[in-house]
Structures are given as C-alpha cells and as structure tokens.
Amino acid sequence: MPKRSDYITWDEYFMGVAILAAQRSKDPNTQVGACIVSQDNKILSIGYNGMPLGCSDDEFAWGRDVEHDNKYFYIVHSELNAILNYRGGSLEGSKIYVTLFPCNECAKAIIQSGIREVIYWQDKYKDTPEVIASKRMLRTAGVQITEYIPTGRTVNISV
Ligand SMILES: Nc1ccn([C@H]2C[C@H](O)[C@@H](COP(=O)(O)O)O2)c(=O)n1
Numbered sequence: 001m002p003k004r005s006d007y008i009t010w011d012e013y014f015m016g017v018a019i020l021a022a023q024r025s026k027d028p029n030t031q032v033g034a035c036i037v038s039q040d041n042k043i044l045s046i047g048y049n050g051m052p053l054g055c056s057d058d059e060f061a062w063g064r065d066v067e068h069d070n071k072y073f074y075i076v077h078s079e080l081n082a083i084l085n086y087r088g089g090s091l092e093g094s095k096i097y098v099t100l101f102p103c104n105e106c107a108k109a110i111i112q113s114g115i116r117e118v119i120y121w122q123d124k125y126k127d128t129p130e131v132i133a134s135k136r137m138l139r140t141a142g143v144q145i146t147e148y149i150p151t152g153r154t155v156n157i158s159v
C-alpha cells in the first residue's frame with residue numbers, strides 16, 4: 001500500500017500549531033499564537049498572548065481605550081511567552097512561526113534569544129511605528145523574515 005500523499009507540510013503543521021495556540025488567548029480583539037521550531041523541525045515551545053502568571057484573567061483589564069488601565073500594560077505577547085516558556089536551554093538557530101508580525105519589543109527578544117527566522121501570517125499593524133521598527137531591527141540583525149502564504153487547505157479538528 002502506498003503512503004498517504006495528502007499529509008500537511010511542515011509549514012502548515014507549525015503555523016497550524018500557532019493558530020491553535022492563539023485559540024487559548026482571552027484577548028477579545030486579537031488572538032496571537034507562536035510556535036518555536038528547531039532547525040531539524042522539532043517543536044521547542046509554544047505561546048499565546050495573555051496575562052502574566054498569577055495575574056487573573058478576570059481581574060486585569062482586557063479593554064484598549066481606558067488610558068490608565070488597559071490591556072497593553074499587562075499582556076505578555078505570544079512570541080515572548082513562547083520564548084519564556086522554553087525550558088530546554090538555547091534557542092540559537094531556531095525559527096518562530098507567529099500568526100501576527102512581531103512588535104518591536106518581541107523583535108528584541110527574538111534577536112537576543114538567537115532565533116534566526118520569523119515566519120509570519122498576518123501583518124495588520126504593518127504601518128505602525130512598532131512594526132516598522134521591528135522590521136528594521138530584524139533585518140539589521142540578519143533575522144530572516146518570511147511571509148507564510150496560506151495554502152487554502154482546511155484541517156478539521158473535532159474536540
Ligand atoms: N505580534 C504580536 C502583536 C500583538 N500581540 C498581542 C497583544 C494584544 O494582546 C493583541 C493586540 O491587540 P489589539 O491592539 O489588536 O487590540 O495581540 C501579540 O501577542 N503578538
């Protein structure tokens with residue numbers, strides 16, 4: 001019997017994991033997932049945007065607009081969570097799949113942790129200073145930036 005031919009690609013697999021991780025986010029507006037992968041295609045870590053450990057999802061603000069108490073003060077971005085969730089040592093030479101282009105703060109953490117490639121799906125904040133600065137830093141530091149092109153394949157997960 002021949003092997004299956006309709007299996008998902010590595011890129012579909014890792015971006016799919018990032019998309020699934022994003023479903024854990026409590027952010028009512030934007031859910032982001034990230035998946036860090038080694039050079040030999042092993043998943044090293046996963047993250048999504050959420051409140052820091054011990055900071056209750058029910059007590060901290062999820063809104064965007066209140067000047068003195070909004071989610072931006074508190075939320076840990078998916079990429080930083082994925083980096084911080086890693087317990088195995090060095091991320092040198094790894095790549096990160098992320099559902100939304102990293103901001104400047106995450107770019108710094110990506111660069112400093114030794115991640116060498118960012119594969120991103122959406123880029124809805126591309127005209128913001130944060131993302132423009134992020135791209136500048138990533139390019140200058142020699143981190144490869146790759147846009148994920150959706151294949152259109154539907155993967156059903158029944159839970
Ligand atoms: N690359 C990114 C960009 C943003 N996030 C998080 C931060 C917030 O939880 C949310 C953005 O909220 P919005 O301003 O669209 O209401 O996404 C991230 O984790 N990674």
Ligand SMILES: [Zn+2]
Nearest residue numbers: 077102103106
């Ligand atoms: Zn960020």
